[in-house]
Amino acid sequence: MIATLHNDRLLRALLRQPVDVTPVWLMRQAGRYLPEYRAARARAGSFMTLCQTPELACEVTLQPLARFPLDAAILFSDILTIPDAMGLGLSFSEGDGPRFARPLRSAAEIARLGVPDPEVELRYVIDAVRLIRRELAGRIPLIGFAGSPWTLATYMVEGGSSKDYVRIKGLLYNQPDTLHRLLDTTARATIAYLNAQVAAGAQALMVFDTWGGILAPSAYREFSLAYMARIVADLTRAAEDRPVPVILFTKGGGLWLEHIAATGCDAVGVDWTVNLGEARRRVGGQVALQGNLDPAVLYAAPDRIRQQVARVLADFGLGPGHVFNLGHGIQPGVEPDAVRTLVEAVHELSAPCHASTVP
Amino acid sequence: MIATLHNDRLLRALLRQPVDVTPVWLMRQAGRYLPEYRAARARAGSFMTLCQTPELACEVTLQPLARFPLDAAILFSDILTIPDAMGLGLSFSEGDGPRFARPLRSAAEIARLGVPDPEVELRYVIDAVRLIRRELAGRIPLIGFAGSPWTLATYMVEGGSSKDYVRIKGLLYNQPDTLHRLLDTTARATIAYLNAQVAAGAQALMVFDTWGGILAPSAYREFSLAYMARIVADLTRAAEDRPVPVILFTKGGGLWLEHIAATGCDAVGVDWTVNLGEARRRVGGQVALQGNLDPAVLYAAPDRIRQQVARVLADFGLGPGHVFNLGHGIQPGVEPDAVRTLVEAVHELSAPCHASTVP
Numbered sequence: 001m002i003a004t005l006h007n008d009r010l011l012r013a014l015l016r017q018p019v020d021v022t023p024v025w026l027m028r029q030a031g032r033y034l035p036e037y038r039a040a041r042a043r044a045g046s047f048m049t050l051c052q053t054p055e056l057a058c059e060v061t062l063q064p065l066a067r068f069p070l071d072a073a074i075l076f077s078d079i080l081t082i083p084d085a086m087g088l089g090l091s092f093s094e095g096d097g098p099r100f101a102r103p104l105r106s107a108a109e110i111a112r113l114g115v116p117d118p119e120v121e122l123r124y125v126i127d128a129v130r131l132i133r134r135e136l137a138g139r140i141p142l143i144g145f146a147g148s149p150w151t152l153a154t155y156m157v158e159g160g161s162s163k164d165y166v167r168i169k170g171l172l173y174n175q176p177d178t179l180h181r182l183l184d185t186t187a188r189a190t191i192a193y194l195n196a197q198v199a200a201g202a203q204a205l206m207v208f209d210t211w212g213g214i215l216a217p218s219a220y221r222e223f224s225l226a227y228m229a230r231i232v233a234d235l236t237r238a239a240e241d242r243p244v245p246v247i248l249f250t251k252g253g254g255l256w257l258e259h260i261a262a263t264g265c266d267a268v269g270v271d272w273t274v275n276l277g278e279a280r281r282r283v284g285g286q287v288a289l290q291g292n293l294d295p296a297v298l299y300a301a302p303d304r305i306r307q308q309v310a311r312v313l314a315d316f317g318l319g320p321g322h323v324f325n326l327g328h329g330i331q332p333g334v335e336p337d338a339v340r341t342l343v344e345a346v347h348e349l350s351a352p353c354h355a356s357t358v359p
Numbered sequence: 360m361i362a363t364l365h366n367d368r369l370l371r372a373l374l375r376q377p378v379d380v381t382p383v384w385l386m387r388q389a390g391r392y393l394p395e396y397r398a399a400r401a402r403a404g405s406f407m408t409l410c411q412t413p414e415l416a417c418e419v420t421l422q423p424l425a426r427f428p429l430d431a432a433i434l435f436s437d438i439l440t441i442p443d444a445m446g447l448g449l450s451f452s453e454g455d456g457p458r459f460a461r462p463l464r465s466a467a468e469i470a471r472l473g474v475p476d477p478e479v480e481l482r483y484v485i486d487a488v489r490l491i492r493r494e495l496a497g498r499i500p501l502i503g504f505a506g507s508p509w510t511l512a513t514y515m516v517e518g519g520s521s522k523d524y525v526r527i528k529g530l531l532y533n534q535p536d537t538l539h540r541l542l543d544t545t546a547r548a549t550i551a552y553l554n555a556q557v558a559a560g561a562q563a564l565m566v567f568d569t570w571g572g573i574l575a576p577s578a579y580r581e582f583s584l585a586y587m588a589r590i591v592a593d594l595t596r597a598a599e600d601r602p603v604p605v606i607l608f609t610k611g612g613g614l615w616l617e618h619i620a621a622t623g624c625d626a627v628g629v630d631w632t633v634n635l636g637e638a639r640r641r642v643g644g645q646v647a648l649q650g651n652l653d654p655a656v657l658y659a660a661p662d663r664i665r666q667q668v669a670r671v672l673a674d675f676g677l678g679p680g681h682v683f684n685l686g687h688g689i690q691p692g693v694e695p696d697a698v699r700t701l702v703e704a705v706h707e708l709s710a711p712c713h714a715s716t717v718p
Binding site for chain 2: 165166170172173174213218219220252274278294300301331
């Protein structure tokens with residue numbers, strides 16, 4: 001299947017190729033801030049059903065695209081599908097977040113974990129990718145994703161969200177070999193999962209390292225970054241005669257951008273605590289950058305949103321290699337109109353940044 | 360009152376003067392991990408009573424010193440005493456953290472806030488400082504402290520702990536002038552409060568910027584750092600014929616160490632996400648550094664704790680200018696014996712770092 005892609009700004013920007021305007025998509029662009037999402041969620045009955053029913057996952061993926069001129073779709077799913085497929089029993093409670101019925105409590109349990117076959121245990125995700133690609137009909141590219149092995153391990157060992165990370169850090173400091181075994185299994189599962197997403201039609205990939213930022217620098221490199229680097233090395237990096245760019249995003253990883261860029265990924269996601277101009281000076285010669293508006297700006301008045309969008313664009317400066325995004329996901333209380341203001345502002349205000357390099 | 364100070368390692372290290380071994384104290388060294396603290400808290404009935412009764416605050420301050428050879432005492436109190444004295448009505452609920460009965464909800468309420476007289480509305484804190492100094496009898500120095508204006512404003516506007524900081528960030532992006540007014544009042548109150556602590560006997564000061572790390576870099580400089588710089592400029596910097604060193608600590612501020620060091624403070628606290636050697640290369644010529652062991656290391660076995668202590672000491676390297684601490688407060692579930700292992704390891708393992716520079 002070689003399909004025409006009508007809007008390839010995202011893929012071009014991720015490869016640091018010239019574009020007409022800066023592409024924009026938003027983490028959690030399909031989510032609770034949209035009334036149509038809340039309706040679909042209510043119909044599905046649970047978040048898990050939404051994820052596990054390809055037609056619903058597809059519907060929800062497309063919802064923000066019907067409202068806003070976004071430059072990419074991102075698969076609607078969850079980073080914890082892999083541990084669920086490994087048998088940990090994932091559920092979500094309103095407010096409390098994810099929870100595993102069978103969190104990992106011993107080295108023996110870790111040793112017994114298998115690598116799920118994405119076309120079997122995670123078939124519902126891969127089917128959703130196929131369906132979304134068909135429905136997108138080449139309008140914009142589809143981003144596939146997974147959680148980082150460290151982030152998955154954190155949830156698998158803690159059993160859910162954590163405040164102090166006592167269990168996973170206990171494992172890290174007391175039984176590093178056991179943790180490495182868990183990370184190795186999780187990394188292999190993630191490689192198979194992401195490659196299956198590419199085979200099914202994902203045109204770019206992103207790895208979310210939500211919890212890498214809780215680590216000391218040497219622990220980050222050993223327990224999080226090393227496994228993301230292995231994933232980058234083992235991914236299918238081209239499909240349908242195009243490169244499939246890979247984005248790595250460690251929330252709170254602003255101090256380690258050089259190390260992240262050195263993995264061989266195509267782009268690095270940055271949260272809003274980093275100045276994008278400084279990030280570009282540090283790693284812009286190697287990778288594209290994705291980010292980094294403070295998600296709380298979406299609670300501000302339209303002229304303030306435009307002003308902050310302009311600041312982020314100015315921070316990055318002239319030329320290609322920037323994908324506009326928030327520094328973290330859209331918060332549930334945001335008004336959809338604020339998202340429209342943001343997306344339109346990015347396209348409108350970024351044109352001058354690309355005037356001399358338009359393809 | 361010119362008192363002899365038997366152990367002045369902390370003050371010397373904060374001023375980058377030679378010491379025999381690296382001084383060590385720990386954020387929340389007086390706290391819930393100690394059974395004698397939990398007993399005192401139970402007797403007091405509430406956390407606020409503990410803070411507001413000088414004899415109890417003094418007792419709790421001294422508890423860890425009876426167990427471990429720490430090189431400093433830190434006043435037992437809370438960063439939210441100032442907003443409480445401004446009339447916001449502070450209380451603490453188990454698990455939920457601090458809560459204000461009357462959070463700030465309008466520009467008019469912000470305009471009406473007054474600057475408390477520390478010897479009147481905050482007399483209980485200043486009396487505690489006097490009492491602790493007397494009880495310490497010159498054994499080790501006493502650190503006084505306050506929260507940063509930005510951190511206080513965050514609590515005052517949110518009404519307590521927050522997940523998404525919607526209210527304070529709404530104020531920041533939509534009504535920056537109103538926020539500046541609040542920060543100005545809070546900074547003036549903090550200056551008066553810290554200077555009263557020095558007059559009562561505090562021998563070093565620390566400003567805790569717990570929430571500076573949630574800001575974008577330019578917002579951090581405008582709304583947090585600028586007010587800490589004003590505090591540094593207006594503090595009493597000497598008493599009893601000795602300098603009173605000032606430590607600034609922004610949790611999550613590792614990207615901004617150069618800016619923090621440029622305020623004129625004596626020392627910068629760093630959390631565990633920063634490599635201390637890199638931090639020293641960046642700002643060690645201007646300031647001392649305080650930190651930065653991952654607090655979760657205290658859940659590890661004794662040999663692992665010693666190994667991680669050795670790593671932090673090696674990261675900093677040879678010579679003076681380092682105060683050993685955690686990167687954040689001691690967690691309540693830690694065993695007191697783990698703290699003993701840490702403190703003893705710092706003294707024992709750091710001696711070679713100072714061999715050529717012993718005073």
